Amino acid sequence: MSYNWVAGQSSVNDLKVAAEVCIPLINAVMVEIKSGTYPKGSFLNIDVPSDAAHHKGYKITKQGKYMARIGWEQTVYQKPSVESYQTASMDIDGEKDRDIDTSSANDLLFKRVIVKRSYDEEEGEDMDYKSLADGYITVTPLVALSRAEADVIPYYKACLSRI
Numbered sequence: 001m002s003y004n005w006v007a008g009q010s011s012v013n014d015l016k017v018a019a020e021v022c023i024p025l026i027n028a029v030m031v032e033i034k035s036g037t038y039p040k041g042s043f044l045n046i047d048v049p050s051d052a053a054h055h056k057g058y059k060i061t062k063q064g065k066y067m068a069r070i071g072w073e074q075t076v077y078q079k080p081s082v083e084s085y086q087t088a089s090m091d092i093d094g095e096k097d098r099d100i101d102t103s104s105a106n107d108l109l110f111k112r113v114i115v116k117r118s119y120d121e122e123e124g125e126d127m128d129y130k131s132l133a134d135g136y137i138t139v140t141p142l143v144a145l146s147r148a149e150a151d152v153i154p155y156y157k158a159c160l161s162r163i
Contacts, residue, residue, distance in 0.1 A: 018048040024163045045140040059136040064127040071115040
């Protein structure tokens with residue numbers, strides 16, 4: 001499960017709501033596993049929109065192709081040490097730091113920045129990132145760490161219709 005967190009807007013309560021809207025999906029999968037009808041070797045990638053309490057429903061989607069090129073930029077801003085390496089100093093299309101003092105090479109600080117983003121625009125409207133942006137909880141079937149085969153899509157659509 002992934003929640004579409006928005007800095008300055010989302011709260012811890014939003015995470016609770018996001019988890020709650022996924023409970024019907026989790027319960028449905030548990031029933032299918034117990035009955036032996038769940039497709040072997042498959043799992044679901046579930047993305048929840050920022051406003052989970054007012055989502056438009058569940059939607060079976062295909063995995064989109066998103067590419068981000070990460071770079072490094074010199075900065076004077078220092079994040080607290082409690083942040084993890086993965087999230088520390090991540091700046092997405094943000095303001096660049098001004099007045100950087102380069103007097104001491106030992107004191108140089110750098111932050112990660114997204115240099116370039118791209119989506120595969122040739123894909124259809126049933127892509128996960130498009131449906132998520134439209135306010136749907138996206139349910140993307142995946143098989144063996146790759147895109148799901150077309151024959152499992154009808155299975156998951158039938159499961160969602162019973163929720």
